[in-house]
Amino acid sequence: NDNYLANIKKKGALVMGTSPDYPPYEFLANQNGQNKIEGADIQLGQQIAKNMGVKLQVKSMGFDSLLVGLQTNKVDMVIAGLNKTPQRAKSVSFSNSYYRSGTGLIINKNDKNKIKSYHDLKNKSVGAQVGSVQYDSMKKLPDVTTKGMENANDLIMALKTNKIAAVAMDQSVAQAYANHNSGIMTISSGLHSGDSDNNIAFAKGADSLVNSANKTISNLQKNNQYTKNFIPAAINKMPDN
Ligand code: ARG
Incomplete structure (x- = not known):
């Protein structure tokens, strides 16, 4: 009590x-x-x-x-x-x-033939929110540079300006951002540990x-x-x- x-x-x-x-x-x-x-x-x-x-x-x-x-x-x-x-x-x-929720990736539509799952993130920079489970999952991927940011809005901005190749966040949030920003889209991360x-x-x-x-x-x-x-x-x- x-x-x-x-x-x-x-x-x-x-x-x-x-x-x-x-x-x-x-x-x-x-x-x-x-x-x-x-x-x-x-x-x-x-x-x-x-x-x-x-x-x-x-x-x-x-x-x-x-x-x-x-x-x-x-x-x-x-x-x-x-x-x-x-x-x-x-x-x-x-x-x-x-x-x-599961983890999704957001990418620029221009990259849709190049990035189809987390396997294609090799030698690329991926953004994730500091302290999130997605940040930890990205950190564990070999040959991926994880860029941590405090605010999820900044991650979207960094993606749209090509500072990073993808953003890892909760799938439903990735979808919401993609629906409200032209030029970006979500793909499923293929990372089941993120669920x-x-x-x-x-x-x-x-x-x-x-x-x-x-x-x-x-x-x-x-x-x-x-x-x-x-x-x-x-x-x-x-x-x-
Ligand atoms: N689901 C993820 C986690 O628990 C990220 C949550 C981020 N939430 C937020 N309001 N920015 O680590």
Whole structure:
């Protein structure tokens, strides 16, 4: 029995940390001249806060600082298209899975005959977000130069300006970026090790929060809400560029 849930109820707010550079999970959308954080993960966070009877507060952070943010109490939970990995599970507690994703590659359309899977990345530079599972998978490939960047938007920019030959990121995010940027396309990475579950992270030992989130997740799963409603709603809100 821990005090985490009781403290959040006392505070009246649940602070969610995320890195809004990952559509359709989380991204910035312009609303009347103001940037607002939108996405399927935000809707999930709202549902969790609602079921706890508190307000959701969304805090934007760099992806690589999110889990540290939990450990230093800057945020109460992290929802960020985050995969549960044994390494991360050492320092934070994970909810059950709310979605599943694999790794995709984004390339320039001009290269589509040259790059068909990760086998064709030999002697090329590939971009990935610092701290992501995709960064680690790319690092493991022999003869591939991995270029780590903090922000996923910068990876897309680097690809479009030919500074890198491909970007490795979650398949659904790769698809969302490709749909909103002419000149780039996704291919399946061929990397099966990249497939895994998206889970919510809490401070290590915050079981009362994990249990509460798991209840919300299993309710949403009954009619496949995340996939059927949250993702399409997020895709509709994505900015064109
Ligand atoms: N799924 C990948 C991971 O867990 C990348 C997540 C990146 N998320 C983000 N909001 N930028 O490492």
